[in-house]
Amino acid sequence: MSSTVEREPAHVVIKRPRRMPIPLLGWVGIVVVAFWLIMAVFGPMLTPHPAGEVIDPDGFGPMVPGMWLGSDVLGRDVLSRIMAGAQTTVGPAIAATLLAVFIGGTLALAAAAVGGWIDTALSRTMDAVISVPSLLFGLVAVAALGVSVPVLICTAGVIYVPGAFRIWRSLAVNVNAMDYVSVARERGEGMPYIMRREILPNLLGPVLADCGLRFVFAVLLLSSLSFLGLGIQPPDADWGSMVRENLPGLIYGAPAAIFPAAALATLTIGVNLLVDNLPGRER
Amino acid sequence: MRPLVEVSGLHIAAVDGRGAQTPIVKDVSFDIAPGEVLALIGQSGSGKTTIALSLMGYARDGTRITGGSVKLDGTELRGLPARALQQLHGRDVAYVPQSAAASFNPSRRLMPQVIESAVVHGLMTRREAEAKAIALFAELALPDPANVGNRYPHQVSGGQLQRLIAAMALLTSPRLVIFDEPTTALDVTTQIGVLRAFKRVVREHGVTALYVSHDLAVVAQIADRILVLNQGEMQEIGEAERLISAPSHAYTRSLMAAARPPERNERPAAEERKPLLQVSALTAGYGRIGTNGMPLIPVLHDISFTVPAGHTLGIVGESGSGKSTLARVIAGLLPQAKGTVTLDGATLPPSLARRTRDQLRQIQFVHQMADTALNPSHTVAEILGRPLTFFGGLRGRARDRAVAELLDMVRLPAAVMHQRPASLSGGQKQRANLARALAARPRLLLCDEVTSALDSVVGAAVLKLLAELQSELGLSYVFISHDISTVRAICDQVMVLYAGQMMERGVRRVLSSTPRHPYSDLLVNSVPELRTGWLDEIEPAFGLESEVTTTFPNARACAFFPRCSVHIPGRCERDTPPIQHLSKGADIRCHRSENELRALAGTAVAAEV
Numbered sequence: 001m002s003s004t005v006e007r008e009p010a011h012v013v014i015k016r017p018r019r020m021p022i023p024l025l026g027w028v029g030i031v032v033v034a035f036w037l038i039m040a041v042f043g044p045m046l047t048p049h050p051a052g053e054v055i056d057p058d059g060f061g062p063m064v065p066g067m068w069l070g071s072d073v074l075g076r077d078v079l080s081r082i083m084a085g086a087q088t089t090v091g092p093a094i095a096a097t098l099l100a101v102f103i104g105g106t107l108a109l110a111a112a113a114v115g116g117w118i119d120t121a122l123s124r125t126m127d128a129v130i131s132v133p134s135l136l137f138g139l140v141a142v143a144a145l146g147v148s149v150p151v152l153i154c155t156a157g158v159i160y161v162p163g164a165f166r167i168w169r170s171l172a173v174n175v176n177a178m179d180y181v182s183v184a185r186e187r188g189e190g191m192p193y194i195m196r197r198e199i200l201p202n203l204l205g206p207v208l209a210d211c212g213l214r215f216v217f218a219v220l221l222l223s224s225l226s227f228l229g230l231g232i233q234p235p236d237a238d239w240g241s242m243v244r245e246n247l248p249g250l251i252y253g254a255p256a257a258i259f260p261a262a263a264l265a266t267l268t269i270g271v272n273l274l275v276d277n278l279p280g281r282e283r
Numbered sequence: 284m285r286p287l288v289e290v291s292g293l294h295i296a297a298v299d300g301r302g303a304q305t306p307i308v309k310d311v312s313f314d315i316a317p318g319e320v321l322a323l324i325g326q327s328g329s330g331k332t333t334i335a336l337s338l339m340g341y342a343r344d345g346t347r348i349t350g351g352s353v354k355l356d357g358t359e360l361r362g363l364p365a366r367a368l369q370q371l372h373g374r375d376v377a378y379v380p381q382s383a384a385a386s387f388n389p390s391r392r393l394m395p396q397v398i399e400s401a402v403v404h405g406l407m408t409r410r411e412a413e414a415k416a417i418a419l420f421a422e423l424a425l426p427d428p429a430n431v432g433n434r435y436p437h438q439v440s441g442g443q444l445q446r447l448i449a450a451m452a453l454l455t456s457p458r459l460v461i462f463d464e465p466t467t468a469l470d471v472t473t474q475i476g477v478l479r480a481f482k483r484v485v486r487e488h489g490v491t492a493l494y495v496s497h498d499l500a501v502v503a504q505i506a507d508r509i510l511v512l513n514q515g516e517m518q519e520i521g522e523a524e525r526l527i528s529a530p531s532h533a534y535t536r537s538l539m540a541a542a543r544p545p546e547r548n549e550r551p552a553a554e555e556r557k558p559l560l561q562v563s564a565l566t567a568g569y570g571r572i573g574t575n576g577m578p579l580i581p582v583l584h585d586i587s588f589t590v591p592a593g594h595t596l597g598i599v600g601e602s603g604s605g606k607s608t609l610a611r612v613i614a615g616l617l618p619q620a621k622g623t624v625t626l627d628g629a630t631l632p633p634s635l636a637r638r639t640r641d642q643l644r645q646i647q648f649v650h651q652m653a654d655t656a657l658n659p660s661h662t663v664a665e666i667l668g669r670p671l672t673f674f675g676g677l678r679g680r681a682r683d684r685a686v687a688e689l690l691d692m693v694r695l696p697a698a699v700m701h702q703r704p705a706s707l708s709g710g711q712k713q714r715a716n717l718a719r720a721l722a723a724r725p726r727l728l729l730c731d732e733v734t735s736a737l738d739s740v741v742g743a744a745v746l747k748l749l750a751e752l753q754s755e756l757g758l759s760y761v762f763i764s765h766d767i768s769t770v771r772a773i774c775d776q777v778m779v780l781y782a783g784q785m786m787e788r789g790v791r792r793v794l795s796s797t798p799r800h801p802y803s804d805l806l807v808n809s810v811p812e813l814r815t816g817w818l819d820e821i822e823p824a825f826g827l828e829s830e831v832t833t834t835f836p837n838a839r840a841c842a843f844f845p846r847c848s849v850h851i852p853g854r855c856e857r858d859t860p861p862i863q864h865l866s867k868g869a870d871i872r873c874h875r876s877e878n879e880l881r882a883l884a885g886t887a888v889a890a891e892v
C-alpha cells in the first residue's frame with residue numbers, strides 16, 4: 001500500500017544555505033582582535049624589557065631603537081608596558097563581559113520563555129538599573145568596596161547586565177514565538193531544555209555581536225576608571241592608567257601618552273569591525 | 284491585428300555570486316492580442332513571476348535575461364534604459380501583486396495612495412484621478428465608492444484591499460495589466476467577489492492582461508487562453524475552453540488531478556466506532572477570563588463534537604473563524620474557559636502543565652508552517668530524535684534506527700537525517716514535520732492547514748501520505764483547512780465553523796448534499812469549478828459581502844446573520860438559533876427549517892457536487 005505514495009517529486013532542488021564570505025574589513029577586525037588576544041595571553045612574556053624596569057633616567061624619552069615607542073613618565077619602556085598592559089586591559093573586560101552576558105542572557109531567556117509577571121518584574125528591574133549612569137555606578141561601587149580586580153570585574157559586569165538582558169530578551173521573545181518552541185512546549189519539555197536547546201542556538205549569531213560590543217564598553221569603562229585613578233592600581237597598569245600617568249608628557253610631545261590610547265582605539269575599532277562583519281549578520 | 288505582447292525564445296537564468304547560471308525560464312514564447320487575457324499557470328518555482336516581471340522589462344534581483352526578446356507593441360523591452368522603463372510602468376504596464384496589504388502604506392489614507400502613481404507621472408490631475416478612481420471603485424463593487432478612499436488600509440478587508448490595488452493599476456488605463464496571483468491569499472468566499480469584479484472591468488475596458496496563478500479553476504473563469512508552465516518550460520498553450528476540457532499534455536492533467544483530489548471511500552459510520560476525542564460545550568478565547576467566565580476576546584462558542592478512533596474530522600471555515608484556536612485548546616496550549624476535552628474517556632486537564640506525559644504524547648500538533656515548526660539550528664535527526672528520547676526513552680543506535688524508520692514512513696530519503704530544515708524543500712519540510720509528530724507514537728494528530736503552504740501536486744502527495752498513515756497506524760486526525768476540496772478528499776466527518784460557532788456538522792457527505800446550512804452553502808458554492816463559464820452562471824448577488832459587522836445589537840443573534848442571504852428579519856438577529864437535525868444526517872445551527880432551506884437552496888446555484 002505504502003509503495004503507491006509518490007515520493008517528493010524528483011525535480012525538487014535541495015537548497016543548501018550558502019556560506020557568506022567575510023568581507024575585507026571583517027578580516028582586518030579579526031587580525032587586530034586576534035593580535036591583542038595573543039598579546040593578552042603572551043604579552044607579559046614577550047616584552048623586550050621588564051615592564052616595571054626604569055631604563056631611561058629622564059622619562060618621556062623619544063622613539064629610538066631599543067625603545068621603539070619611547071619611555072614613560074618614570075622612564076619605563078612604553079612598548080613593553082603596552083604589551084604587558086594588554087592582559088590587565090583585556091582580561092578584566094572579558095571577565096566582566098562574560099559575567100554580564102551570562103547573568104543577563106540567562107535572565108533574559110527565562111523572562112522570554114516563562115513570560116507573564118516574571119518577565120515584567122525582570123524587565124522593570126533592569127530598566128531601573130540601566131537608568132543609573134554607568135561611570136557613576138562604577139565610582140560609587142569602587143568607593144564603597146575598595147579597588148581590586150574582582151571588584152572591578154563585578155562592577156563592570158553588573159553595569160552591563162541590563163544591556164545584555166535587553167538585547168537577549170528582545171531576540172529571545174521573537175524566537176519564543178516560533179512554532180518550534182511551541183512544539184517543544186506541547187511535548188511537555190521543561191523550561192531549561194526550551195531555553196538551552198530550542199531558543200539559545202537561534203540567538204547565537206546576533207548575540208555574539210552583542211558580546212563584542214559589550215566587551216568594548218567594558219574596556220572603555222575600566223579604562224575610564226583607571227584614567228580617574230580608580231581602576232587597576234600601580235605597579236600593575238592597564239592602558240587607561242598608562243594614559244593617565246603619561247598625560248603630562250603631552251606637553252613635551254612625548255609619545256608615551258599617545259600609544260596606550262592608540263592601543264585602546266585599535267582594540268575597540270577592531271572588535272567593532274569584527275562584529276559588524278560577522279557572517280550571517282544581515283538577514 | 285498585431286499582438287500587443289510578443290515574447291519569443293525567452294531565456295532567464297539565476298546568476299549567483301560567482302557568476303554561475305542556473306536556467307529558470309527556458310525558451311518560452313507566446314503573444315497576447317489586444318483585449319486578450321492570457322493565464323500563466325504552474326507550480327511555485329515554475330518561473331511564473333519571473334516571466335511576468337520580464338514583461339515589465341525587469342529581471343528579478345539575481346536573475347538575468349539570457350536570450351530571446353520581449354516586445355510590447357513592437358518595442359523591445361530588453362535593454363530599455365531606466366528612464367523609458369519608468370515611463371512604461373507609469374503608463375503602459377501595471378502590476379497587481381499577490382499581497383495588496385504589503386503594497387499599501389498602513390499610515391496613509393487609501394485614495395492618495397491609489398492615485399499617487401498616475402499623478403506623479405503627470406498623466407492626470409489630482410481631481411481627474413480621484414473622479415476616475417471613484418468610478419473604478421464602483422465598478423469593482425467596493426462598498427461606498429465615494430468615501431472608501433478616505434479610509435486607512437486596516438479599515439477595509441483583504442478582498443477590498445485587493446480590489447483597491449486593482450483600481451490603482453487600472454487608473455491610467457494601461458495597455459497591459461499583470462495580475463500576479465491576486466486572489467491566492469483570499470478566502471474562497473472573498474475570492475469570488477474579487478474575481479467577478481476583475482472580470483467585469485477586464486471585459487468592459489477591453490484590458491489586455493497576463494493573469495498568473497497556480498489555480499486552474501480560477502484561471503478558467505477569467506482567461507481566454509492558458510499557458511501551462513513547468514520548471515520554466517512551456518508544457519502547453521491553448522484556448523482555455525479546450526485546455527480544460529481536453530488537456531493534451533500529461534503535466535496539465537496532473538495539475539488538474541491535484542487541484543481536485545478524489546474523495547476517499549466511505550468508511551464505517553461514526554457510531555460503530557469508539558470515540559477517541561470528545562469535545563463538549565467548549566468555549567475559549569484570548570485574554571483574561573472575566574467574572575462571567577468569558578475570556579476578554581472570546582473566539583469559540585459552545586463547540587461540541589467527537590472523533591472516533593481511526594477517523595478524520597475536517598474543520599472548515601474562513602480565516603479568523605477560530606480553527607487554529609480550537610486546535611490549540613485541544614493540544615492544551617490555550618486553556619478553555621468552559622467545556623471539556625476528553626481523550627479516550629479521560630478528561631484532559633485544560634493546561635499543558637497539568638497533563639501527564641502520556642496524555643501529551645497521544646495528541647500531537649502538526650503546524651501549518653513547516654518552516655517555523657522545525658528548529659532551524661537542529662538537524663532532522665535531532666528534531667525527530669528528541670521526541671523519541673523524551674517519550675520512548677530511545678538513545679544511541681536504537682534512536683537512529685527509529686529515526687530512519689520514521690523517515691521511511693513519510694517517504695523521505697534517509698540522507699536528509701543530517702540536514703537542517705533550511706536545506707529541505709517545502710514538501711520535504713512538511714514531511715519532516717509530520718515525522719516529528721509521528722515520533723511520539725500519537726493516537727490523534729491535529730493537522731492545521733498542513734497542505735495550504737504547498738503546491739497542489741506536492742500537497743496532494745502529502746494528503747495521500749496522511750491517508751496511508753491512518754490505515755497503517757490507526758491514527759485519528761483533526762484536519763483543519765479553509766479549502767473544502769482538501770477536506771472532502773481526506774475527512775470522514777466535517778464541521779463548519781463560522782465566527783467560532785459550529786454551523787454544520789456531520790459526515791463528509793453532508794457538504795455535498797442539500798439542504799445545507801446557508802453558510803455551508805456559501806462556502807461550497809464559492810469554490811470555483813474546473814470549467815469555463817462557472818463564474819458567469821452563478822447569481823450576481825451571490826457571495827457579495829456586506830460590510831463586516833463585528834458588533835451585534837444582540838449577543839444572541841446568529842453570527843452569520845449579516846451575511847446570510849436567507850435570514851429571517853426580526854428573528855435571526857434576536858434569538859439564538861437552535862441546533863437541529865437534518866434528515867441527511869447533519870446538525871445545523873439555524874432558525875430555518877429543513878423544508879424552508881430546501882426550498883431556498885435554489886437562491887444560489889444548486890450545485891450538486
Ligand SMILES: Nc1ncnc2c1ncn2[C@@H]1O[C@H](COP(=O)(O)OP(=O)(O)OP(=O)(O)O)[C@@H](O)[C@H]1O
Nearest residue numbers: 569580582600601602603604605606607608609765
Ligand atoms: N493570541 C491572540 N490574541 C488575541 N486574539 C487572537 C489571538 N490569536 C488569534 N486571535 C483571534 O482569534 C480569532 C480566531 O483566530 P484563529 O487563528 O483561530 O483563526 P483561523 O480560523 O485559524 O484562521 P486562519 O484560517 O487564518 O488560520 C481571530 O479573530 C484572531 O484575530
Ligand code: SF4
Nearest residue numbers: 841847850855873874
Ligand atoms: S439563523 Fe437565520 S441568519 Fe443564521 S444562518 Fe439561519 S437563516 Fe441565516
Ligand SMILES: [Mg+2]
Nearest residue numbers: 606607731732
Ligand atoms: Mg489558522
